[in-house]
Amino acid sequence: MVRHYKFSVVMKNTTRLCATKPIVTVNGRFPGPKLYAREDDTVIVRVINHVTYNVTLHWHGVKQLRTGWSDGPAYVTQCPIQPGQSYIYNFTLSGQRGTLLWHAHISWLRATMYGAIVILPKRGVPYPFPKPDREVVVILGEWWKADVEAVINQAIQSGLPPNISDAHTINGHPGPTSTCSSQGYTLNVESGKTYMLRIVNAAVNDELFFKISGHQLTVVEVDAIYAKPFKTDTLFIAPGQTTNALLTADQGAGKYLVVVSPFMDAPIPVDNITGTAILSYTGTLAASPTVLTTSPSQNATQLTSSFMDSLKSLNSKQYPANVPLAIDHSLLFTIGVGVNPCSTCVNGSRLVSYINNVTFVMPTTGLLEAHYYNIGGVFTVDFPGNPLIAFNYTGTQPSNMQTMNGTRLYRLAYNSTVQVVIQGTAMISPESHPTHLHGFDFYAVGRGLGNFDPVNDPKKFNLIDPIARNTIGVPSGGWTAIRFRADNPGVWLLHCHLEVHTTWGLKMAFLVENGKGPNESLVPPPSDLPKC
Structure with a gap:
């Protein structure tokens, strides 16, 4: 259709x-x-x-x-x-x-x-789980009182971090705050019924916890991939991620607080205002008190870790986990924040981000068009598959925090298999990086703290039923390993989904070649493709 x-x-x-x-x-x-x-x-x-x-x-x-x-x-x-x-x-x-x-x-x-x-x-x-009585979309976001384009433009000019947001929203509403008693979102439920919440984190820079007082949630899917169901009272969702969770209205009639609060386990400023909504049972009196709950602590690293550990693919006959076992490209991508000189910036320098010490420079022509029409001078295909200089990534950092600039892609033959170990660094500060790959789902086969050990860590990889995702958190001072098959020709961005880091250059792109024949090739561009 x-x-x-x-x-x-x-x-x-x-x-x-x-x-x-x-x-x-x-x-x-x-x-x-x-x-x-x-x-x-x-x-x-x-x-x-x-x-x-x-x-x-x-x-x-x-x-x-x-x-x-x-x-x-x-x-x-x-x-x-x-x-x-x-x-x-x-x-x-x-x-x-x-x-x-x-x-x-x-x-x-x-x-x-x-x-x-x-x-x-x-x-x-x-569905591979009991059919819910009703489905509800719950989309989480961030709100700035200021004009957001002015916020980021000012930050780019100054070389400093952009101002943090003023509130977190649930279906567009922050709920009442200390300075404004505005009405929040209300989720109406009937006692005894089961609801599937389709929860989306559309926030710009904040990884978020989601919790409903007095109720357990059963996670059944993330990033449009069915998961083995598990119960929890708190969801952890990074920007760009989605989680489908079953909620059974099994409490007494009343109003229950829904809270959305940030996760940040690094010494970096974050919008710490909790977004709120109300879960209200049919027949509840307007004057009924709301059953409250507490948000997880902002630096609840263990909670995020156990949530991610609980996620497994169904790996059933109908929904198999086809994890690539033989790997053609084994890549190690270090990611983090650096400092480059900038004569017009406030401190004579600007904050930048990088993958393998390359700060990605956006071209002025579309990369896919340049690839399709063989337009020269737009990009190179020499993106480093490993750090050019090895160092103690999560320990004492090099004194030189400068990066290289470049519009560099990494070339993959059609159908080749890829493993990327995304290694966080302690440059300036270790912090969590939710990383998104365009054009593919990938299997999250492993993660750990400290520096990735290429000899021993792969022995602990889950190659049986790892969850597949399109966006994955890289823990502060740690690493995440992903695997995918390059069976989609085109130019596909890999980037941190914290917009501040993307703006600073924490991105690269894979150039996937065509395979054999039209079914393995990029379709021609549409006639209305915008011009630069």
């Missing part, structure tokens, strides 16, 4: 925290419209840009098999849609079902331009 959507990008005056400002929206809605489809449907979204900013949209977690032109990251798979212009995104949800998200993929416009993607199973195909 073909599903058609029209997304008009328009400014909309919006009031939050008792203050009003114009924000960039799709169809005047915040959060943006939900996109509904079924597995194997084709989705056609016509995006018309009515604002003064350049715009692109990314369908986060959609594999875009051979349709890289619809992936959306600006200057990677397309030039932006300029003011007054339009572009049609056209893609098929091949073999995918579950919750994903769409968001702007240029500058920091995704602070307000985001929405859920709900992909139902094919007709007649049941």
Whole structure:
């Protein structure tokens, strides 16, 4: 089936925290419209840009098999849609079902331009868990009182970190705060019924905990991949990640607090305001007191670790875990924050991010177009697969914190198998990095603290039922190992999904060659592909 959507990008005056400002929206809605489809449907979204900013949209977690032109990251798979212009995104949800998200993929416009993607199973195909009575999308975000584009532009000019957000939102609402008693989101439930919450973290920079007072949640899916069900009272969701959880309304009638709070286990400023909503049972009196709960501590590393350890693929006959066992490319990517000289910046230097000491420079032509048409001088394919200089990554750091700049890609033959060990460093400060790969799901086969040991750590990898994801946390002062098969030709971004680090250059791209014949090749670009 073909599903058609029209997304008009328009400014909309919006009031939050008792203050009003114009924000960039799709169809005047915040959060943006939900996109509904079924597995194997084709989705056609016509995006018309009515604002003064350049715009692109990314369908986060959609594999875009051979349709890289619809992936959306600006200057990677397309030039932006300029003011007054339009572009049609056209893609098929091949073999995918579950919750994903769409968001702007240029500058920091995704602070307000985001929405859920709900992909139902094919007709007649049941969920691999008891069917819920109802499904509810819960999308988490961040809110700045200031104009977000001004916030990031000021930070780029100064070379300093951008100002942190002022609130966390649940379905667009922060709930009452100490300075503003505005109404939050209310989730109405009936006693005895089971609800599937499709929870999306669309925050710009914050990894989040999600908790409902008095209720357990059963996790059944993450990043549109079914998981072995497990019970927990707290979910941990990084920006770009999704979690489907079953909630049974098994408490007495009343109101129960829903809390969303940040995780940060590094000495780095974070928006520590808890977002709140209310879970309300049918028949509850308006004057009933709300059953409260406490948020996890901000640095609850152990909680995040045990949550991630609990995630396993079903690895069933119907939903197998096809983990690549023989590896063609074994890569070690160090990631972190460095400092480069900058004569116009406040301290004469600017903060940057890197992978293997390369700070990625965005081109002014789309990388996919340059690859397809063999346009020279846009990128090179010499991205280092290993650190150029080995050092004690999570220990004492080198005194030189400068990085190299470059638009460097890593070339992969079609269908080759790849292992990437993403190694956090202690440069400036170790911190958690949720990392997103476009164009693929990958298997999270291992992670640990300290420096990756290439001899002993792989012996502990889970190659039987590791969870597959599109976005994975790299623990502070530690590493994460992922594996995937490069069976999708195109140019695919790998980047930290904390927007501050992406802006600073914590990204690279894989160039996956065509295979044999049209079914293993990138489709030609659409006629309305935007020009730079």
